[in-house]
Amino acid sequence: MERIDLQHDILKQLISYSENLIPALQDLIKELRTDERDDTSDYLNEVITGINWEIEVYNQCADIINERSSYIDKKTMITAVKNLGSTLGSGDYRLVADCLEEDFIPFLNKLALVAKMIVGDSM
16 A cells, blocks of 8 residues: 555544544533543543544644645644643643643644545545
C-alpha cells in the first residue's frame, strides 16, 4: 500500500473516531465545570489519549491536509497542547475545561471536516 492510501485509511478512522470523541469531550467539559465525579480524572485521561491520537494522525497526514486547506495552523495546535499541559499541571478543572473548549473542540472539528473533504474526494 502506498503512503497516500494509508493516510486516507487513517483519516477514515479519524472521522469515525471523532464522532465519539467530540461529544465525549463536550460531556467532559460540562463535568469538569459543574459535576465532578469519582471517575472524572480517569475520563479526562481517556479523552486526552483520544486527542493525542488525533494529533498524531494530523502529524502523519499533515502533508495531504495542508495541501487542501490552511484550516489547521500547526503553531496554534502546539500552543494548545502547551496550554493543556499547563492547565493540567494547575489542577484547576475549570481552566482545563476552558482550554479543552477553546483550543481542542475547534481543532478536532476542523480536523474531522478536512478529513471528510479529503476522504470524500478519494471515494
